[in-house]
Amino acid sequence: MRVTIFSTKPYDRQFLQAANEAQGGHHLVFLEPRLTAETALLAGGSDAVCIFVNDMADAAVLEGLARQGVRLLALRCAGFNNVDLGAARRLGITVARVPAYSPEAVAEHTVAMILSLNRQIHRAYVRVREGNFALDGLLGFDLHGRTVGIVGTGRIGVAVARIMLGFGCRVLAHDPQPSEECRAMGVSYVPLETLLADSDIVTLHCPLTPATHHMIDAGAIARMRRGVMLINTSRGAIVDTRAVIAGLKEGRIGHLGLDVYEEEGDLFFEDLSNHVIHDDVFARLLTFPNVLITGHQAFFTVEALTAIAETTIANITAFERTGRAVHEVSTEKLA
Numbered sequence: 001m002r003v004t005i006f007s008t009k010p011y012d013r014q015f016l017q018a019a020n021e022a023q024g025g026h027h028l029v030f031l032e033p034r035l036t037a038e039t040a041l042l043a044g045g046s047d048a049v050c051i052f053v054n055d056m057a058d059a060a061v062l063e064g065l066a067r068q069g070v071r072l073l074a075l076r077c078a079g080f081n082n083v084d085l086g087a088a089r090r091l092g093i094t095v096a097r098v099p100a101y102s103p104e105a106v107a108e109h110t111v112a113m114i115l116s117l118n119r120q121i122h123r124a125y126v127r128v129r130e131g132n133f134a135l136d137g138l139l140g141f142d143l144h145g146r147t148v149g150i151v152g153t154g155r156i157g158v159a160v161a162r163i164m165l166g167f168g169c170r171v172l173a174h175d176p177q178p179s180e181e182c183r184a185m186g187v188s189y190v191p192l193e194t195l196l197a198d199s200d201i202v203t204l205h206c207p208l209t210p211a212t213h214h215m216i217d218a219g220a221i222a223r224m225r226r227g228v229m230l231i232n233t234s235r236g237a238i239v240d241t242r243a244v245i246a247g248l249k250e251g252r253i254g255h256l257g258l259d260v261y262e263e264e265g266d267l268f269f270e271d272l273s274n275h276v277i278h279d280d281v282f283a284r285l286l287t288f289p290n291v292l293i294t295g296h297q298a299f300f301t302v303e304a305l306t307a308i309a310e311t312t313i314a315n316i317t318a319f320e321r322t323g324r325a326v327h328e329v330s331t332e333k334l335a
Helices: 010-023 039-043 059-067 085-091 103-119 121-129 155-166 180-185 192-198 218-222 241-250 280-285 302-322
Strands: 002-005 027-030 048-051 072-075 094-096 147-151 170-174 201-204 228-232 253-258 291-293
Touching: 010 027, 010 302, 039 059, 048 302, 059 085, 072 302, 085 094, 094 302, 103 121, 103 155, 103 201, 103 228, 103 253, 103 291, 103 302, 147 155, 147 192, 155 170, 155 180, 170 180, 170 192, 218 241, 241 253, 241 280
Parallel strands: 002 027, 002 048, 048 072, 072 094, 147 170, 147 201, 201 228, 228 253, 253 291
Antiparallel strands: none
């Protein structure tokens, strides 16, 4: 199959080409631009399009792809909130994704953010390079004995629970579908309100859906312990950024770690070091000393990129051979 791949970076090309040579044999066309209504024309002649988290696949884009004969939309990520599934079903476009790649990659990055924020490693690094070895302002706390609340206990949430239990933490969780593995490890499932009120650290690992959009809003923050640490390595729009800024200003949120941001589409995965950032909300976040932001890199390990590429190619190959992808996103409920 001819596959047009949008939002391509050098590492995408490296891992996708390796997976394709090993199991696919498809004709891959790598493009740097993101998929939009304007760039959709670049997919002409392709049977499939491959996209990432910040590509746009709304009804208008999908209609443009369908007119060009595209029959498969292969996401090289787990989330699909950027795809109009109803339009895809109506147009006969199959949507496939990578449901799991390396939960440990995201879980370990989450814990790295927790440790860095707690022990002020990001600030200490800058100080030492400037010859400042004073410890004032770098005081942390023992993780042992603290309560960690995990919202969402899929494979990533389970991996985070396992690590935090290893630190000697008490772990609470909230998920409409509790994990028996978590329960067996000693994790206690509680209502979200209880988790927010009782946790020293709250970390988010749930998908972005209409029900979870701005789940962490002003009301949720008001229920949290004063000085709480909040971590989000899932999807940016789960957090109401303006409400979080208000929580930081009043001291309700003591530490904030973000690997995702609800308006990241204009920022992340690009080198903007020689540009002015016009997002005033994001710029405000950068002014807080107790905020640590990484540019959607939690997934970024060799193991994860290998798994993502292999699963993406497997989806494309299966669709070519059988008309069905291995990991299709069901749209039946959207009919």
